[in-house]
Amino acid sequence: MTEKLPPESSVPNPDADSPPPDQEPSSRWQRARAAMRRAAALPVTGLDFLYRTGQAYRHFTLPVLNGAIGDQLAERQDRRAIQMSFRQHGADVDVADLRLSSEPQKTVVFLHGLMGDEMIWQSGAADTPRYGPLLQKEAGVRSLYVRYNSGLHISENGQLLNTLLTKLFKIHAAAIGELVLVGHSMGGLVIRSAGYYGTRKGQEQAPWVKHLKSVFMLGVPNDGSFLEQNSHLTSVLLRKINVAPTRFLSKAMDQRSNGIKDLRHAWLVDEDWQNPRANDIFAPRTVVPPLPGVHYHVLVGSLLKTMGSALDHYFGDGLVGGGSAIGRTFGDPALPAGTIVTTSVFAQQSHIGLLSNPEVYQYLRAHV
Known part of the structure; x- marks a missing residue:
């Protein structure tokens, strides 16, 4: 009796999981080198992102x-x-x-x-x-x-x-x-x-x-x-403490613009911010x-x-x-x-x- 052999495609190949002779398996060193290349590119990628973002929103700067x-x-x-x-x-x-x-x-x-x-x-x-x-x-x-x-x-x-x-x-x-x-x-x-x-x-x-x-x-x-109200209150309290660091912080906070300060009470007319009791x-x-x-x-x-x-x-x-x-x-x-x-x-x-x-x-x- 002649024994039937399985199709060639179904015959197990002991070398099937092995890479071709001209392809070396990935090593830790290769993976490390790839990671180093990506890390080296990060500053460039980051700067490019910041540049593109800055260009897109440059009209907001002024x-x-x-x-x-x-x-x-x-x-x-x-x-x-x-x-x-x-x-x-x-x-x-x-x-x-x-x-x-x-x-x-x-x-x-x-x-x-x-x-x-x-x-x-x-x-x-x-x-x-x-x-x-x-x-x-x-x-x-x-x-x-x-x-x-x-x-x-x-x-x-x-x-x-x-x-x-x-x-x-x-x-x-x-x-x-x-x-x-x-x-x-x-x-x-x-x-x-x-x-x-x-x-x-x-x-x-x-x-x-x-x-x-x-x-x-x-x-x-x-x-x-409420944000400007809290800022004003903080500035007033720091000024009342009246020591050098708090006076400095209060003075720095008071450098915010008149427009921001007006938001405290939504002042709409000149007489309000000109009032002696405005603060x-x-x-x-x-x-x-x-x-x-x-x-x-x-x-x-x-x-x-x-x-x-x-x-x-x-x-x-x-x-x-x-x-x-x-x-x-x-x-x-x-x-x-x-x-x-x-x-x-x-x-x-x-x-x-x-x-x-x-x-x-x-x-x-x-x-x-």
């Missing part, structure tokens, strides 16, 4: 500097001090040089917050909405962007914004239909301050005020920032009511799932407390006749996240 010490830059007329202006294609644009269509069109003007710039409304990750371009595309509005020195007093920027918008309507009155203002954080306070100076008693009402339809306030500390813990503050006939949309962020707790009231979106964002002014149940206020709270939403949230965008899209 706004951050101005937010920190912009008042000092402006006082010594430093060329790095930002001048309030409309911005197009990354550059200041004079009002007369704005290329606006001749037909009236609803115009939305965006104002950034502390240490921000106009790019926060226009660029970001591909999967996050950027309100300016999207509203222009989907709602058929005209989007304009303002950049300002956030280190100046809020009231100074309010007066500058009043002047800028007045100039806009004097030159381009025929091109502007309804006016909508959108402010994030400090930007909302600057808008409120501009409204105060545009309607101040004893002077003619600014032309832009009668065209103002609505104001959107995203995470605006209408009753002040008191409970400093006086001028009440600036909403403009009659203007619809105010108060958009509030909350890090929590459920709103209304003491934690939410104090911490809110992480930088602005929920209680401050609504504020005594906009939360007053006895608002004057003609005042229109709508408050919307967005759960599990951070202060910066309010700038790129799909739900926030849909709200803007529906009410702009």
Whole structure:
């Protein structure tokens, strides 16, 4: 009987697990050399990452500097001090040089917050909405962007914004239909301050005020920032201890800009920060009511799932407390006749996240 052999492919090969003669097995030394090569490349890779990140966010460098010490830059007329202006294609644009269509069109003007710039409304990750371009595309509005020195007093920027918008309507009155203002954080306070100076008693009402339809306030500390309140309290306590180290620390802390200091009580008028009692813990503050006939949309962020707790009231979106964002002014149940206020709270939403949230965008899209 002839014995059948198994197919050749099924015959065990004792050399099957062995590498080819011309290929040596991996050794510890080879693995170590590969690890050393990767380690040697890390500094280069890291520097490349830092460079690319710096290039992507280089537009923030100047706004951050101005937010920190912009008042000092402006006082010594430093060329790095930002001048309030409309911005197009990354550059200041004079009002007369704005290329606006001749037909009236609803115009939305965006104002950034502390240490921000106009790019926060226009660029970001591909999967996050950027309100300016999207509203222009989907709602058929005209989007304009303002950049300002956030280190100046809020009231100074309010007066500058009043002047800028007045100039806009004097030159381009025929091109502007309804006016909508959108402010994030400090930007909302600057808008409120501009409204105060545009309607101040004893002077003619600014032309832009009668065209103002609505104001959107995203995470605006209408009753002040708990962070700045804590900073001021810390500085006061250190100064009262009155020994050399604490005096030094207190003096260093007090070098923060006027814009940051104004956030303590959301001061909107000159008289507040000029008051001799301005450094008191409970400093006086001028009440600036909403403009009659203007619809105010108060958009509030909350890090929590459920709103209304003491934690939410104090911490809110992480930088602005929920209680401050609504504020005594906009939360007053006895608002004057003609005042229109709508408050919307967005759960599990951070202060910066309010700038790129799909739900926030849909709200803007529906009410702009």
